[in-house]
Amino acid sequence: MKTFLLAAATAVATVIAGSAFAASHGNFKPAVIYDMGGKFDKSFNESVYNGIKRFSDETGIEVMEFEVTNEAQREQAMRRMVQRGATVVLGVGFGQADAINAVAGDNPDVNxxxxxxxxxxxxxxxxxxFKEHEGSYLVGMIAASFSKxxxxxxxxxxxxxxxxxFECGYQQGARAANADINLLGNMTGTTPAAWNDPAKGAELTRSQIDRGADVIYQAAGGTGVGVIQAAADAGKYSIGVDSNQNHMAPGSVLTSMLKRVDVAAYNTMKDAMEGNFDAGVYNLGLAENGVGWALDENNAALISDEMKAAVEDAAAKIISGEIMVHDYRADNTCPVS
Amino acid sequence: MFKSLGTPPPLPRWAEVLLLPLINIAVAFLACAVVIWALGENPREVLWTLFQGPFLYPGNLGYTLYYATNFIFTGLAVAVAFHAKLFNIGGEGQVTLGGLGVGLLVMSLGPTLPAILMVPMVILVSAAFGALWALIPGYLQAYRGSHIVITTIMFNFIASAIMVSLLSGPMMQPGQMSPQTPPFPSNAVLHKTHDVLHWLGFDQVANSPMNLSFFVALLALVGTWMLIWRTRLGYEIRGIGNNPDAAHYAGIRVPRIVLLTMAISGALAGMMALNEVAGAQQRVILNFSGQYGFVGIAVALIGRNHPVGILLASLLFGALYQGGTEIDFNYQSITREMVTLIQGLIILFSGALYYMFDPWLARILALILPRKANPEGGPS
Known part of the structure; x- marks a missing residue:
């Protein structure tokens, strides 16, 4: 046993020795690390992927990428990207916060x-x-004024x-448009499986429809596909999230709450390439076009001119600060229930 | 010396232990090569990466052993229960509760106690919480006849729900968004191996999440071997596994042994939290259990429920996890889903189809080897 431990320790020491890598700089080398959902999750990660793809298509520069499959890989992936000479590394999602904090601290020359x-x-x-509560407020207004x-x-x-x-912003918007509106809310689950359970999403949607709902907003990743499908099957209406999902069931998706992570990804790469990269916090809300709502040919017939005017008025008031949308994350409470 | 294995001539022990696994791994790699070739990559290079990844790149042996630590704990948990023919599918929940216990302990005591007191308490609490979480299904099985498979699976969901509500509520670190606790103070953590080696003067050792809980896992392997084959309790566990009625007739108190077995199994699973919570992350994060509780079932099966086998199987799984990461890095055309497929093929051939080549190999060896080498049975 003792000899084995000794042998193991020596093996660890010798084999993992010699990691002093100096990342080569001078030429621009971007990298992106997608999170657990994977880059084709039809939602958050895929939106980032679209931004990266736009950058690659425009500049012809290939972006190194990696999709993590467990927590430990996040930091490993970032360190490996730096070892491979990445000059800018983009992490996707709050799950990578600790990893990027550690790796950024160890590599001050890399962005x-x-x-x-x-x-x-x-x-x-x-x-x-992103100020998701602001965008959700607007689609909440649309939902409440559309609901029969x-x-x-x-x-x-x-x-x-x-x-x-998301939910709290939506409810505030709904109440603002119609003070008597009845609000239903369900979470799909408590584990990451809840991001990819369209069957349960459809089940919850049907249950809400049975309880009288005729517009259902989803913020549930892949689960949302089931919500949109179930609402369309029942002849009711749904609201998409993150990217423009109006096309997924034309005429049934009332609108989509846009969260422009693709723009964030694109800007990161673009700024880094042009030498304009700056550190700091970008809080993207309505004023910065970071969130918004989708109006296109698929839902034009559903959105009346009054609804559009009311929503645009509210958006202007949120930007000017006249309307304050409460952020659930500020104190973990919601003023509306 | 020789083990009878059925109608074909018995396989010599050296062939069963050495030759058969080698053949299985060779066939597994052959199957992988076909898949990789079909993807348009060079099979030799990719498989070399799969080997290099876990062992040769800087820091990667650390990652391999870090993954292996998780598999040792969860594999042992499944194996101990299996010796009593209890299928503990609840490793995932027991791991979660182990981590919860560690989190509660550290957050309530804070940095007050010295590490020499705190670290043993962390180890004990992780085991105690895992054991408690397995005891409830154990009690329901032993005294109420509720099937352990069903109850342990359901307890996984309960554990997950408890964890989510606590981590996104009272235990959550303020000022950020992830459902996780604040970082642990340094008195409560199991230090990273690379930190320890740095103190010992090995300055060049690369970072990895491998930590001192690996050595706790090795102790657990030895402890489990002693328990199962060298103690009275182990004898009773194997007794009720072989035949509960006979065990009862022989005076073994079956329900009590079921409870004890589940407690030990849960304690081993709960100790996986040492590696993830007290060692690698040094805080409680959501889903740190990472499906290792379920993979532990495969580890125990491949390891034939024996500590030595579980150690080897854990190293294999750890190497596959780490090597798979490396393939994913090096080849953009091989997606992580294909990596999972390659890993699955190796597990399939080295585990599930372990005895597939047994009869053929035995017949071939019987032809080649002189007859006197086979005194017990002899070819028919």
């Missing part, structure tokens, strides 16, 4: 950027956060404060 995080502090780290039954619903993915912020 880092992360999406959905605003609480870190490194001189070489840019952070993007007087009941609107929300289906969330995993029950975490971020998703509660």
């Amino acid at each position: 880092f950027s992360i999406i959905d995080v605003n609480w870190l502090n490194q001189p070489n780290l840019r952070q993007y956060a 039954s007087g009941t609107v619903g929300f289906v969330g993915g995993m029950d975490i404060p971020l998703i509660r912020a």
